[in-house]
Amino acid sequence: MLSLRLYMFQRLSALLTAPFVVGHLAVMIYAIQGGLSAAEILERTQGSVLWFLFYGIFVVAVSIHGAIGLRAIALEWGGLKGAALEGFMWLVGLGLLALGARAVWAVTFSQGVGV
């Protein structure tokens, strides 16, 4: 199932994701002090190009990584093969990307630039 190309995408997206995971964990630990609220999250992220890039790149890398990872599981545990397997991978990847991009947009620029 995993050709060299998919393997490289999987490993490189993993290496790209790792620092974002550390950042994400740190923000989470910081943000949950004193409870979470929509206003608090949006105050931090709304209109911020930096957070847009942080979460944007994170989502792209995770979509690639998740799609290839689930492809391996679909093949080895689900018995999926051929076109169905490739289709599944693309569905997962594009689905994660679409949902993720929508979420990133929602917390950064959905209320207009520079709010």
Place this chain on the structure above:
Amino acid sequence: MKAAKGITSRAHPLWLAYILHRLSGLALALFLPLHFWVLAMAMTDPVRLDGFLHLTEAAAVKIAEFGLVFLLAIHMFGGLRLIAMEWLPWSAPQKTLAAGATAGSFCIAILFFMKAI
């Protein structure tokens, strides 16, 4: 009947590391769509998002959150261990030491961070 077919003693550390990595990855991939969907409510339905965020104060959800953070950390360290094993021409004990040291220092850093805030 099946006993002769399968491997009944898989319980060695590397196999456990493999299954932990796979299951944590699977769980994270299943959680992500939900996570994205809830966050997108900031745009579509801010009041409902607040409702969800208030849920995070319930004990059961707190435990689930802890689980997710745990899964994320395990998956990351498991993955870095894998890449180190594959790409760094070190000896196996060196890699074990490096992985242990990284995980240990990460735990200490997290503890410190949680205390500090």
Place this chain on the structure above:
Amino acid sequence: MTAEVLKVTIQRDADRVETFDVPAYENQTVLDVVSWVQQNADPTLSYRFACRVGMCGSCAMMVNGVPRWTCRTHISKVVDGNAVMIGPLRNLPVIKDLAVDMDPFFDKWVAAEGVHHGALTRDDEIAPVHETSATRVEANAGIECINCSVCYAACDTVASNPDYLGPAALQRAWTLLNDAKDEGRVAILDAVSGSGGCHNCHSMGSCTMYCPNELNPMSAIAGLKRETAKNFFKRGR
């Protein structure tokens, strides 16, 4: 050993087992037990062995769910009370009883370019081999493989992905890649980069865990991943 009689359960078919009473001796291998059954209880029992000293790699079987070379496995090491369960090697088609068809295993050995790629003729000087060079040390680590297929039977990735070349074939490819006398570098790297290649390996390590010769196919496969990744950056594919 305290028991006088061993209860030996042998898998005869996908869903049929038979249990035999076999006299217990002080010194007895799993292969001895199987031979006793064939010679004294059921002459129709099929199994395979040749050298009986761990050289030929033909007697591997599943013993209590674990792949082992039966000629070098003392029965006292594996009995559960006085019972033992013996079956055909996992991940290979069964021909009859304990004999499996090794063809897929050896076909993959060839598919991984586990063949000699020579460039010299008989008229050339013999190329010197530097016994202490880093590549020779890597090559030496894998040459004691006896093709017993224990690692192949131990591998869960082989079990769930029949196209995967498996630990033995890939370790052979790694050995040849590091062999100064072998000229097949490009062919080998291509062969192990395909859809059944080394990148399927999840480093679960059962191959290394169960290899009777204590070889380390997992690290050989990691070596192939490293070389192919380097190549990917160099050639962009």
